[in-house]
Amino acid sequence: MRWRIVDSEDDATAAAIAALGAELRLPAVMCALLARRGHATPEEARRYLRPKFDQLLPPSRLPALDDAVARIARAIAGGEKILIHGDYDVDGICSTTILVRLLRRIGARVTPFIPRRIEDGYDLSMAGVRAAVDAGAALVITVDCGTNAVSPARALRDAGIDLIIVDHHLPAAETPACVALVNPKRADADYPDPDLAAAGLTFKLALAIAASQDVAEDEVLRMLDLVALATVADIAPLRGENRVLARLGLKVMAQTENVGLRALLRAAGLEGRALTAGRLGFVLAPRLNAAGRIGEAMRGVELLTTDDPHRAMTIARECEELNRKRQDLDQRTLERARALAGRLDLDRTRGIVLAEAGWHPGVIGIVASRIVEEFHRPAVLIALGDDDGKGSGRSIPAFDLHAGLIECGDLLVRFGGHRAAAGVTISPERVEAFAERFNAVASARLAADDLVPELRVDLEIPLAAATDELEALLRHLEPFGPGNPSPVFVARQVHLSGAPRTVGKGGSHLKLRLSDGAAELEAIGWGMGEQASRLGAGPVDVAFRLERDEYMGESRLQAKLADLRT
Numbered sequence: 001m002r003w004r005i006v007d008s009e010d011d012a013t014a015a016a017i018a019a020l021g022a023e024l025r026l027p028a029v030m031c032a033l034l035a036r037r038g039h040a041t042p043e044e045a046r047r048y049l050r051p052k053f054d055q056l057l058p059p060s061r062l063p064a065l066d067d068a069v070a071r072i073a074r075a076i077a078g079g080e081k082i083l084i085h086g087d088y089d090v091d092g093i094c095s096t097t098i099l100v101r102l103l104r105r106i107g108a109r110v111t112p113f114i115p116r117r118i119e120d121g122y123d124l125s126m127a128g129v130r131a132a133v134d135a136g137a138a139l140v141i142t143v144d145c146g147t148n149a150v151s152p153a154r155a156l157r158d159a160g161i162d163l164i165i166v167d168h169h170l171p172a173a174e175t176p177a178c179v180a181l182v183n184p185k186r187a188d189a190d191y192p193d194p195d196l197a198a199a200g201l202t203f204k205l206a207l208a209i210a211a212s213q214d215v216a217e218d219e220v221l222r223m224l225d226l227v228a229l230a231t232v233a234d235i236a237p238l239r240g241e242n243r244v245l246a247r248l249g250l251k252v253m254a255q256t257e258n259v260g261l262r263a264l265l266r267a268a269g270l271e272g273r274a275l276t277a278g279r280l281g282f283v284l285a286p287r288l289n290a291a292g293r294i295g296e297a298m299r300g301v302e303l304l305t306t307d308d309p310h311r312a313m314t315i316a317r318e319c320e321e322l323n324r325k326r327q328d329l330d331q332r333t334l335e336r337a338r339a340l341a342g343r344l345d346l347d348r349t350r351g352i353v354l355a356e357a358g359w360h361p362g363v364i365g366i367v368a369s370r371i372v373e374e375f376h377r378p379a380v381l382i383a384l385g386d387d388d389g390k391g392s393g394r395s396i397p398a399f400d401l402h403a404g405l406i407e408c409g410d411l412l413v414r415f416g417g418h419r420a421a422a423g424v425t426i427s428p429e430r431v432e433a434f435a436e437r438f439n440a441v442a443s444a445r446l447a448a449d450d451l452v453p454e455l456r457v458d459l460e461i462p463l464a465a466a467t468d469e470l471e472a473l474l475r476h477l478e479p480f481g482p483g484n485p486s487p488v489f490v491a492r493q494v495h496l497s498g499a500p501r502t503v504g505k506g507g508s509h510l511k512l513r514l515s516d517g518a519a520e521l522e523a524i525g526w527g528m529g530e531q532a533s534r535l536g537a538g539p540v541d542v543a544f545r546l547e548r549d550e551y552m553g554e555s556r557l558q559a560k561l562a563d564l565r566t
Contacts, residue, residue, distance in 0.1 A: 088292030090233035095143035144198035199230030233285035237483025277479035293362030351442025365392035525561035
């Protein structure tokens with residue numbers, strides 16, 4: 001792994017750090033982190049450290065939002081049936097829930113619809129058109145999908161049904177005919193912060209609807225917990241508006257009034273525990289996602305819209321069981337995908353395509369992420385069925401996956417997504433040609449250095465600076481995630497106090513006690529157990545994140561190792 005250490009400060013950065021210290025009365029390490037992350041003035045640092053609701057842009061800045069609100073108001077006034085069409089992931093489920101809860105509160109005639117992953121496929125499709133016709137809907141609002149659904153949009157129009165699209169996926173050259181396409185990634189949009197998840201866009205639409213109907217803003221604000229969950233689950237960059245929404249939403253979630261969300265927190269073992277972006281992304285979201293991956297995503301909407309505690313707990317337990325099944329499917333699919341990837345000539349392969357009959361379409365995205373982590377190359381996994389194959393791709397920072405798929409578009413039935421993740425549909429007979437083309441595109445765009453995993457290091461500090469006080473201050477930088485990663489520190493020439501130990505099943509994890517003569521710090525290296533045998537008496541350089549280890553009622557400071565070098 002290559003360490004990329006942020007450049008040491010020049011005179012301007014040193015002056016900014018000094019000014020931050022004098023104005024904010026923060027330690028030099030915190031001021032250096034703020035300055036190097038682009039928050040170099042006291043005002044910028046305050047806005048970052050204290051996200052507030054008034055930092056959000058007004059909803060009216062979103063393209064076509066006013067047209068959407070006007071059409072929805074007409075539907076409410078006329079008693080028209082409204083179908084909310086979501087996607088089957090957490091972002092789609094939460095976005096659907098936000099609109100359904102608000103519109104029902106207003107008294108609108110509204111019904112939710114989420115397509116079934118295997119039977120109906122991704123996006124607004126003819127399944128959604130049939131659902132709208134069967135429901136007697138006069139208006140369809142898609143959330144987290146629809147931007148490129150040209151043919152289904154035409155079918156809705158032919159059926160006399162209006163369409164509003166609220167989405168954050170990249171538009172193709174041709175966009176659907178509709179009343180309003182609320183998408184900040186439109187070519188003609190001038191929205192300053194286009195990285196909102198669909199739930200963030202839906203939240204802004206909900207604020208505008210509430211204002212138009214004289215509904216108290218608090219009715220929408222109390223759903224910020226759903227916005228935070230969706231934003232984190234969709235791996236949206238946690239900067240700008242997303243960071244504000246996630247930070248405020250985590251506070252709402254700690255005291256959530258949503259009966260279904262409370263049940264999900266309880267079932268996941270998070271009730272009463274401090275909620276972080278990590279716990280949302282790795283504990284809570286997979287349980288809700290499991291409903292859409294291997295069950296019925298509509299159960300997720302039912303969970304988040306019910307006010308019946310018994311029903312909520314029943315569905316939450318279903319999600320828990322589905323998640324266990326999903327984990328088993330993940331592991332079996334990963335083992336097979338590793339075996340297939342191991343047959344590739346990696347000297348000649350910079351874009352990985354793996355396909356197999358029998359893979360479950362609901363888990364291949366998760367497995368693709370693991371293949372990318374292990375081989376550090378963009379990867380597309382395809383579940384081959386009787387008809388078309390369903391694929392899911394993930395990428396590395398240096399490769400724009402959506403742009404790469406555009407160059408393979410003539411070999412695909414359809415595709416959609418963004419820079420880091422995408423979905424594809426492909427005819428089985430074209431998989432081999434697609435694999436060759438995708439690899440050629442990746443090979444043309446990626447240099448050898450791009451295939452080396454890189455660890456961004458924020459600061460070099462002495463071990464003695466890794467204190468309880470610093471760890472407490474770092475919490476003000478949360479929530480951590482893409483766009484706002486947890487700070488990584490490097491301490492050089494530290495020694496081991498005692499022999500390294502391995503813990504966990506098969507000794508898979510590494511436990512160390514670090515010392516530089518002035519201070520000592522416990523360290524844990526998850527999945528680094530094999531390194532114990534090569535650590536001798538000499539000093540090591542360690543890259544780590546500073547965290548608290550909470551176990552059996554005890555809390556202590558520890559370094560979570562990112563890498564180490566002898």
